[in-house]
Amino acid sequence: MRKNTKTTNVKSDLFFIKEALKEAKKSLKKSEVPIGSVIVNKGKIISKAHNLMETLNDATAHAEIIAIRKASKKTNNWRLNNSIIYSTIEPCKMCYSVIEKSRIERVVYGCASLENNFVKPQAVNSQIINSPELEKVCRNIIQDFFIQTRTKGVEMTVKTKKSSKEKRNADRRKGSDKRWIGGNSPSFDRRKSDRRMGERREKK
Numbered sequence: 452m453r454k455n456t457k458t459t460n461v462k463s464d465l466f467f468i469k470e471a472l473k474e475a476k477k478s479l480k481k482s483e484v485p486i487g488s489v490i491v492n493k494g495k496i497i498s499k500a501h502n503l504m505e506t507l508n509d510a511t512a513h514a515e516i517i518a519i520r521k522a523s524k525k526t527n528n529w530r531l532n533n534s535i536i537y538s539t540i541e542p543c544k545m546c547y548s549v550i551e552k553s554r555i556e557r558v559v560y561g562c563a564s565l566e567n568n569f570v571k572p573q574a575v576n577s578q579i580i581n582s583p584e585l586e587k588v589c590r591n592i593i594q595d596f597f598i599q600t601r602t603k604g605v606e607m608t609v610k611t612k613k614s615s616k617e618k619r620n621a622d623r624r625k626g627s628d629k630r631w632i633g634g635n636s637p638s639f640d641r642r643k644s645d646r647r648m649g650e651r652r653e654k655k
């Protein structure tokens with residue numbers, strides 16, 4: 452599985468994670484959870500993408516999935532053998548599955564995700580970026596996003612009453628948003644736990 456030792460080039464990994472970070476910042480400008488991805492083949496970037504779930508109203512519009520679609524279109528081939536995907540956060544279960552299906556051989560991610568308690572595809576060589584500084588940058592961009600979303604929470608509920616109600620329902624269905632960030636609770640989780648604490652107090 453770890454046959455391509457050449458690809459463990461720290462310098463180029465750092466370069467490509469930085470490119471993925473530029474993509475994540477594009478998500479941020481669109482008030483999307485800031486996650487970016489790039490796909491590299493033979494040392495060249497063949498596609499770049501950022502998370503667009505809200506913009507496209509599409510649960511599959513994760514940065515990795517969009518990057519895979521773009522790369523397949525560009526190469527006119529769904530098989531992305533010998534390719535590496537760089538993502539600012541460790542891919543979710545859905546993305547890992549599509550990464551495997553598309554035959555991407557290696558995943559390099561900027562920071563860990565909480566939702567890593569699933570069996571990762573064996574065919575995919577996955578590793579965190581070998582740079583604590585860059586790891587921190589990748590983590591902070593997402594954490595800061597959730598902190599800001601939380602403080603803007605009241606304003607947002609007034610402005611987008613309908614959509615936030617729909618969002619709440621969707622969140623209730625899927626569980627929580629904590630999978631997005633490495634351990635820190637985003638707005639929805641915090642609100643839920645506050646509510647639960649309240650209920651506990653009432654029972655006493």
Ligand SMILES: [Zn+2]
Nearest residue numbers: 513542543546
């Ligand atoms: Zn994903």
